[in-house]
Amino acid sequence: MTTLQRKDRLRERLGTGANAFANHPFRWAFVATLGVLAALVIAAAVAGIGTVVFSVFAAAFITLGLDPLVRWFERRGMKRGGAILTVNLLFVLVIVGMLSLVLPLVIGQAVAFVNGLPAMLADLRAEDWFQQASSGSGGLLTNIYSGVVDFLTNPATWTGIGGGLLQVGVAVISAISTATFIFILTIYFTATLDSSKAAIYTLVSASHRERVVGLAERIMQNIGRYLSGMVVLAFLNATFSLILLTLVGNPFALVISVSAFFITLIPLIGTVLTTAFMTILTLFVSPTAALVVLIAMLIYMQIEAYILTPRVMSKAVNVPGSIVLIAALAGGTLAGLPGALVAIPVAAGILLILKEVVIPAKALS
Secondary structure, eight states: OOHHHHHHHHHHHHHHHHHHHHHOHHHHHHHHHHHHHHHHHHHHHHHHTHHHHHHHHHHHHHHHHHHHHHHHHHHTTOOHHHHHHHHHHHHHHHHHHIIIIIHHHHHHHHHHHHHHHHHHHHHHHHSHHHHHHHHHTTTHHHHHHHHHHHHHHOHHHHHHHHTOHHHHHHHHHHHHHHHHHHHHHHHHHHHTHHHHHHHHHTTSOHHHHHHHHHHHHHHHHHHHHHHHHHHHHHHHHHHHHHHHHHHTTOTTHHHHHHHHHHHHTSTTTHHHHHHHHHHHHHTTTOHHHHHHHHHHHHHHHHHIIIIIHHHHTTTSOOOOHHHHHHHHHHHHHHHHHHHHHHHHHHHHHHHHHIIIIIHHHHHHO
């Protein structure tokens, strides 16, 4: 069928629809109202199971992040089943190790930091360099200090943030159950990834299946490479932060480094936020230690930007910087850190579809 014939058939269908609407307006209005109500019911149902939907998508993205590791073992001569079993065992060992070894230390340091914060703030104000800096700024530094102390010591602040102890406890229990569900789903998805993709591909018509499969595989490979690359870069950043903070004598090096790992996952600005966060907290040790941390992190940022990132992300998604920033902000606004993390590979997938499908179709029309 030629393009002209398609356009004629489309005009015929539109004309038929317009005549039907003119002859039976109330019927069409009733049908449209039912469609709107059905859409609202579906939206309400999806919102009601939002946690489940989030867990499924989170497990799917983690699975795509683990898939490059599975294929790495396959390239080393390991069979698919053995590679999946090995990756799942490593995944379980990492989670169990974090829960049994790292988590108690992090919680201990976090509790010690919160309990010791008032004393550290008082010691900070008594420092000679703080008094000199406050005098040099015309009292501005003292006013900022007083505002921060009032904010941190006001019980209403923590009540407003936490929503009360009961809600905090409920939130913690909900987070633990969601994390457990994601953990189990990830193991299952990793083991059944190829068969699940094959089953989904059968839903695509045979005439378009080859092209759809090719695009889908490229998008999923980009997502997996990006996620695994971001985790590697965040781990390197957290390791460097732990060594640096330990050397300058920061007593809360571990909890700060674990926080840095998650902050660094934020694209573009993660390392900058980590540097500012670490420098400010190291002021409690000494200004010299904070200056050392700042200089070392600035040097590390250059190494990360020009050496580590090109090597780790060489085969990952290629998205312009402006799109990265817009996607990260939009994803973070909609779903927090997980949204910011997955927004960039999703944007890369959209760009790939535009490049491979939409633009060629427009060129032929």
